Amino acid sequence: MEHSKQTQYSSAEKKDTGDSSSVLNGHFDGKPPGAESGAHRPAASVMESWREERTRSVEDNEMSLPSLAEAYTTILRGLGEDPQRQGLLKTPWRAATAMQFFTKGYQEKIIDVLNDAIFDEDHDEMVIVKDIDMFSMCEHHLVPIFGRVHIGYLPNKRVLGLSKLARIVEIYSRRLQVQERLTKQIAVAITEALQPTGVGVVIEATHMCMVMRGVQKMNSKTVTSTMLGVFREDPKTRDEFLTLIRS
Amino acid sequence: MNGHCNVKMSDAMEDIPFNNGFGDLIIDNKKSAAHRKHESSRKEAEDKSRLPALEAAYTSILRELGEDTDRQGLLRTPLRAAKAMQFLTKGYHETIDDILNNAIFDEDHDEMVIVKDIDMFSLCEHHLVPFFGKVHIGYIPNKKVVGLSKLARIVEIFSRRLQVQERLTKQIAMGISEALQPKGVAVVIEAAHMCMVMRGVQKMNSRTVTSTMLGVYLEDPKTREEFLTLSVHA
Numbered sequence A: 001m002e003h004s005k006q007t008q009y010s011s012a013e014k015k016d017t018g019d020s021s022s023v024l025n026g027h028f029d030g031k032p033p034g035a036e037s038g039a040h041r042p043a044a045s046v047m048e049s050w051r052e053e054r055t056r057s058v059e060d061n062e063m064s065l066p067s068l069a070e071a072y073t074t075i076l077r078g079l080g081e082d083p084q085r086q087g088l089l090k091t092p093w094r095a096a097t098a099m100q101f102f103t104k105g106y107q108e109k110i111i112d113v114l115n116d117a118i119f120d121e122d123h124d125e126m127v128i129v130k131d132i133d134m135f136s137m138c139e140h141h142l143v144p145i146f147g148r149v150h151i152g153y154l155p156n157k158r159v160l161g162l163s164k165l166a167r168i169v170e171i172y173s174r175r176l177q178v179q180e181r182l183t184k185q186i187a188v189a190i191t192e193a194l195q196p197t198g199v200g201v202v203i204e205a206t207h208m209c210m211v212m213r214g215v216q217k218m219n220s221k222t223v224t225s226t227m228l229g230v231f232r233e234d235p236k237t238r239d240e241f242l243t244l245i246r247s
Numbered sequence B: 001m002n003g004h005c006n007v008k009m010s011d012a013m014e015d016i017p018f019n020n021g022f023g024d025l026i027i028d029n030k031k032s033a034a035h036r037k038h039e040s041s042r043k044e045a046e047d048k049s050r051l052p053a054l055e056a057a058y059t060s061i062l063r064e065l066g067e068d069t070d071r072q073g074l075l076r077t078p079l080r081a082a083k084a085m086q087f088l089t090k091g092y093h094e095t096i097d098d099i100l101n102n103a104i105f106d107e108d109h110d111e112m113v114i115v116k117d118i119d120m121f122s123l124c125e126h127h128l129v130p131f132f133g134k135v136h137i138g139y140i141p142n143k144k145v146v147g148l149s150k151l152a153r154i155v156e157i158f159s160r161r162l163q164v165q166e167r168l169t170k171q172i173a174m175g176i177s178e179a180l181q182p183k184g185v186a187v188v189i190e191a192a193h194m195c196m197v198m199r200g201v202q203k204m205n206s207r208t209v210t211s212t213m214l215g216v217y218l219e220d221p222k223t224r225e226e227f228l229t230l231s232v233h234a
Helices: A015-016 A043-049 A058-078 A091-102 A111-116 A162-173 A177-192 A235-247 B031-064 B078-087 B097-100 B148-159 B165-180 B221-231
Strands: A118-120 A128-138 A144-153 A157-161 A198-207 A223-230 B105-106 B113-124 B128-138 B144-146 B186-193 B210-214
Touching: A043 A144, A058 B078, A111 A177, A128 A162, A128 A177, A128 A198, A128 B031, A128 B097, A144 A162, A144 A177, A144 A235, A144 B031, A157 A162, A157 A177, A157 B128, A162 A177, A162 B105, A162 B144, A177 A198, A177 A223, A198 A235, B031 B078, B097 B165, B113 B148, B113 B186, B113 B221, B128 B148, B128 B165, B128 B221, B144 B148, B144 B165, B148 B165, B165 B210, B186 B221
Parallel strands: none
Antiparallel strands: A118 A157, A128 A144, A144 A198, A198 A223, B105 B144, B113 B128, B128 B186, B186 B210
């Protein structure tokens, strides 16, 4: 199977091939990508689909920096500021690098980050990693979202290195996101990596687009959750997970 | 503009005496209400005319970051982001005189007045990333008190700009001094900088505290102590 490197602008055309291209941020619909009704796909290609997610490289970053900086200079001028004053002289470059950092999730692939830290353990009790600080960018206003992620899963003979859960959160959160999609992407990635009995992900976050502008509600928080496998089917398991993350 | 705030804005106002020596910001008290309204509608039109250039810049940014600008979630993002940025920098359009709205009253009160825990949101001028926190303001009136919400509005004017926390603190203090000529003004800001939390050193719990003490708050340690106890430590 050929996995051609995705270019920045052609992802729209690749929507229909359904194979390795549909995991770009906006087209993720929760089903293992490439699954067609009635089609019988081997496990290997389902696994590979979520691997092909990198759309940017370090070289891409370096090449885009000048145009990003220019765009930011235009923005500064458009806001009525003077880009030549001392405090703003290097701001376009700093802002461009900062924005690239906030979207560095596009440069990383799950398979790279997991680093083979999947171990065979005869453990079938719930594993929870909670209070993982998460920082993302709202794709609608380009303004930060930040909060906490709580992840729980029931292993099925395979456990994951704990920090890898946090790294999965980092990959998906450092993108232009919508909180609902972020929650789902994290849950599905863990499912596809480990094939556990069940996965639960809860995110509680503050959206600066609601706090700093618009309705301006300082204390509001948005909570989203995704429950897969036994977490969805068995209310007692779900309850245990929700109680443990609350304490 | 922001960086030149300590320079006189209008030479025509030079003959107005300032005998408290707090600074050289000049406020034009003679503008009529009609003139002010005309100015704010001009600023709205100005904003609208700048929108296309901002939108184009944001579209270019999205592309350079590797995103697909035609996907549903991003279709109108350049417009939304441009408007959001204009909102977050709306302080450039406002002056103290506009918002004070003549809410200065003669009161024979000479005890400390504190308005604390004013939520503040600003943008770091170095990274264009938010920083936010709380502002505590105290002043000792000299026969003139100001409507309390006006202190919060003064915070809004100066914080809705590309800022540096030190400068923001000073501008708020100077703004209040100019408007009221009180016996003293104290401003303390405690904020979290997303440029330090979300990137760079990534220290989640760090806070930056800055303060400006003017007049009797600067000279008398007991007054300063009282303010800090009542606002920051309480």
